[in-house]
Amino acid sequence: MQDAERDQIQSLIQLVIDEDLAELTVHSEGEKFRIRRGDDSRRECLTRNFLRGESAPRLASPALASQATDKALPETNPNLVRIISPMVGIFYRSPSPGTEPFVEVGGLVEEGQTIGLVEAMKVFNEITAEVNGRVIAVPAATEQLVQHGDTLVIIERADG
Known part of the structure; x- marks a missing residue:
């Protein structure tokens, strides 16, 4: 995953948090991204479905320690x-x-x-x-x- 893609996904997650959305789905270039909040506002679920039938790349992100x-x-x-x-x-x-x-x-x-x-x-x-x-x-x-x-x-x- 490229840095630009990672940044876009992190921006979408932040949008869900900031706007207090339960779920956000984005369709882009044959791919579907869904970000869904759990019952607790601190819990989020990020799912990425690939509609092209390609094998999915491994997700990665910058190291963010607790x-x-x-x-x-x-x-x-x-x-x-x-x-x-x-x-x-x-x-x-x-x-x-x-x-x-x-x-x-x-x-x-x-x-x-x-x-x-x-x-x-x-x-x-x-x-x-x-x-x-x-x-x-x-x-x-x-x-x-x-x-x-x-x-x-x-x-x-x-x-x-």
């Missing part, structure tokens, strides 16, 4: 590992609605353990812990639209 969490945690602590979203999508803390989250604050995790899911283009991608340790924060809420580079979970290394 600023509130980043300010609350010391940057110099080498024992803190931020698990970041590898893509734009919807973050889920549990495998299905009504079930227990993969991880909770204070819980222990092992390297390779699933800590959440990011849904992109109707595909659920497992996000795994990169280290053994204890979860100290989960800044991403379930069903939250996350960007590439957003912090999903923060783990304190067990070996540190």
